[in-house]
Amino acid sequence: MRRDVRILLLGEAQVGKTSLILSLVGEEFPEEVPARAEEITIPADVTPEKVPTHIVDYSESEQTDEELQDEIHKANVVCVVYDVSEEATIEKIRTKWIPLVNGRTGSGPRVPIILVGNKSDLRPGSSMEAVLPIMSQFPEIETCVECSAKHLRNISELFYYAQKAVLHPTAPLYDPETKQLTPKCAQALTRIFKLSDQDLDNSLSDEELNAFQKSCFGHPLAPQALEDVKRVVCKNVPGGVQDDRLTLDGFLFLNTLFIQRGRHETTWAILRRFGYSDMLELTTDYLFPPLHVPPGCSTELNHHGYQFVQQVFEKHDQDCDGALSLEELQNLFSVFPVAPWGPELPHTVRTDSGRLPLHGYLCQWTLVTYLDVQHCLEHLGYLGYPTLCEQESQAQAITVTREKRLDQEKGQTQRNVLMCKVVGAQGVGKSSFLQAFLGHSLGHHYMDGQTPCLFVSSKADLPEGVAPPGLSPAEFCRRHRLPAPALFSCQGPALLNTDIFTRLATMAAFPHLAHSELHHTSFWLRGMLIAVGAAVAAVLSFSLYRVLVKSR
Ligand code: GTP
Numbered sequence: 001m002r003r004d005v006r007i008l009l010l011g012e013a014q015v016g017k018t019s020l021i022l023s024l025v026g027e028e029f030p031e032e033v034p035a036r037a038e039e040i041t042i043p044a045d046v047t048p049e050k051v052p053t054h055i056v057d058y059s060e061s062e063q064t065d066e067e068l069q070d071e072i073h074k075a076n077v078v079c080v081v082y083d084v085s086e087e088a089t090i091e092k093i094r095t096k097w098i099p100l101v102n103g104r105t106g107s108g109p110r111v112p113i114i115l116v117g118n119k120s121d122l123r124p125g126s127s128m129e130a131v132l133p134i135m136s137q138f139p140e141i142e143t144c145v146e147c148s149a150k151h152l153r154n155i156s157e158l159f160y161y162a163q164k165a166v167l168h169p170t171a172p173l174y175d176p177e178t179k180q181l182t183p184k185c186a187q188a189l190t191r192i193f194k195l196s197d198q199d200l201d202n203s204l205s206d207e208e209l210n211a212f213q214k215s216c217f218g219h220p221l222a223p224q225a226l227e228d229v230k231r232v233v234c235k236n237v238p239g240g241v242q243d244d245r246l247t248l249d250g251f252l253f254l255n256t257l258f259i260q261r262g263r264h265e266t267t268w269a270i271l272r273r274f275g276y277s278d279m280l281e282l283t284t285d286y287l288f289p290p291l292h293v294p295p296g297c298s299t300e301l302n303h304h305g306y307q308f309v310q311q312v313f314e315k316h317d318q319d320c321d322g323a324l325s326l327e328e329l330q331n332l333f334s335v336f337p338v339a340p341w342g343p344e345l346p347h348t349v350r351t352d353s354g355r356l357p358l359h360g361y362l363c364q365w366t367l368v369t370y371l372d373v374q375h376c377l378e379h380l381g382y383l384g385y386p387t388l389c390e391q392e393s394q395a396q397a398i399t400v401t402r403e404k405r406l407d408q409e410k411g412q413t414q415r416n417v418l419m420c421k422v423v424g425a426q427g428v429g430k431s432s433f434l435q436a437f438l439g440h441s442l443g444h445h446y447m448d449g450q451t452p453c454l455f456v457s458s459k460a461d462l463p464e465g466v467a468p469p470g471l472s473p474a475e476f477c478r479r480h481r482l483p484a485p486a487l488f489s490c491q492g493p494a495l496l497n498t499d500i501f502t503r504l505a506t507m508a509a510f511p512h513l514a515h516s517e518l519h520h521t522s523f524w525l526r527g528m529l530i531a532v533g534a535a536v537a538a539v540l541s542f543s544l545y546r547v548l549v550k551s552r
Pocket residue numbers: 012013014015016017018019020030031033034035036058059060118119120121122147148149150151
């Protein structure tokens with residue numbers, strides 16, 4: 001929503017533009033007025049919509065055409081003033097003023113216009129008959145208001161309508177010609193409907209409607225109001241209410257009704273609460289809320305985050321088989337502009353014959369949060385996290401961990417997600433090694449001094465080849481005080497041997513042990529380590545459990 005509003009008054013000479021402005025400010029009719037009032041700014045707290053509002057006068061006798069064009073360019077809304085007692089000033093709206101304001105914009109966004117019929121004290125009837133054809137000719141005319149600067153009638157209303165035309169514009173929401181929601185508005189409201197339909201039955205129960213109302217407006221509907229809403233929909237839309245639940249058609253009709261009754265702010269409140277801008281796009285502020293991740297820290301979903309994504313999973317696991325089929329996953333992503341996880345899923349998490357089990361699904365969230373937290377924030381935004389969980393932003397679903405350096409100093413970590421780097425020459429089988437566990441590889445060097453390192457001899461099923469000249473891997477490890485190479489093979493039964501991964505997780509979780517003991521100890525101290533090893537293994541199974549399971 002805009003942070004300020006600039007209202008420009010235009011119209012023929014002597015229609016009362018300056019008098020209207022000075023009547024508003026002085027709360028009495030000024031008998032004598034200058035040709036042009038000074039620009040005034042009304043502070044936010046005294047305006048109905050709580051935004052600072054600038055009001056700008058125009059006088060043909062004081063301003064050039066260039067100055068006029070410049071003012072039109074700067075205005076957020078234009079009030080075209082006419083004199084209800086002077087038919088000629090009405091005719092000029094059509095022939096002069098509207099073409100002047102919007103004539104050059106072509107098919108681009110038009111400046112909203114309010115028609116203002118002043119001097120209503122001079123005419124007993126209404127000027128509406130003459131004005132209605134103009135209103136239907138120009139869709140940018142938001143509304144028409146008759147007023148009198150002299151009798152102080154409808155003056156503050158006129159400025160309120162002008163303010164509202166800017167803050168809650170009609171054009172993005174509604175097409176007055178077809179009397180329907182614009183396609184973009186219908187699309188946004190459909191997405192909001194899907195997010196609010198918690199049991200995915202394509203309708204909103206009383207409970208869902210109340211939760212929706214609460215997340216948008218801060219309080220549930222009174223039971224009577226709920227019944228009234230359903231009655232109005234029932235009367236107007238066939239199929240708008242089914243089994244006492246509001247359908248999508250009913251929901252869209254309700255919003256059309258708000259707009260047709262001049263209550264745009266209601267529909268705008270819903271759209272903005274779900275992150276939409278005035279152009280009906282999700283805003284960058286909404287999709288990417290600030291989240292500070294200092295160097296050396298990592299990002300993990302916290303219990304709010306896991307709870308939310310698990311609820312989303314359960315909502316879409318329609319057949320309750322504990323896994324999402326392709327179709328169920330597509331449905332989950334129907335509130336995204338494009339599906340974020342595609343055919344590569346089986347290469348990043350464990351899937352089960354084309355279906356994504358809860359564990360794999362949570363692991364994928366874990367992975368995205370760790371590797372690409374901006375995408376994680378964006379995805380949670382598409383899923384409506386801040387609105388549905390009534391939280392300030394998606395950042396509340398994320399924990400930023402302590403710096404790695406501090407973990408190393410203290411010899412312990414609170415992290416639930418740890419990174420293991422796999423390095424090795426081209427073609428040695430790194431990817432196969434990882435694919436065996438369905439992890440994710442990020443290349444770097446093993447000897448950064450702090451990171452525990454394990455050599456994996458892959459393709460161990462093959463006969464040993466002729467050793468190349470130079471150090472053998474085993475000798476290399478011995479000299480560098482690294483653990484002896486671990487043999488590994490992807491050949492053989494599909495049931496994988498997780499020992500090596502368990503070992504890696506231990507090394508990652510207890511880097512100080514891996515280092516101080518494996519790195520710097522003499523041979524006989526290593527004998528000690530084997531004894532310590534039993535204790536480590538016990539803690540280790542707990543730690544692995546933490547890595548793989550607790551993340552649920
Ligand atoms: P320009 O500055 O020449 O463009 O005119 P303007 O549109 O600013 O009109 P202005 O406020 O100067 O008013 C023109 C005349 O209309 C003055 O004599 C006002 O007193 C009179 N007038 C303004 N508003 C009303 C009204 O509501 N009723 C009546 N009866 N007279 C009004």
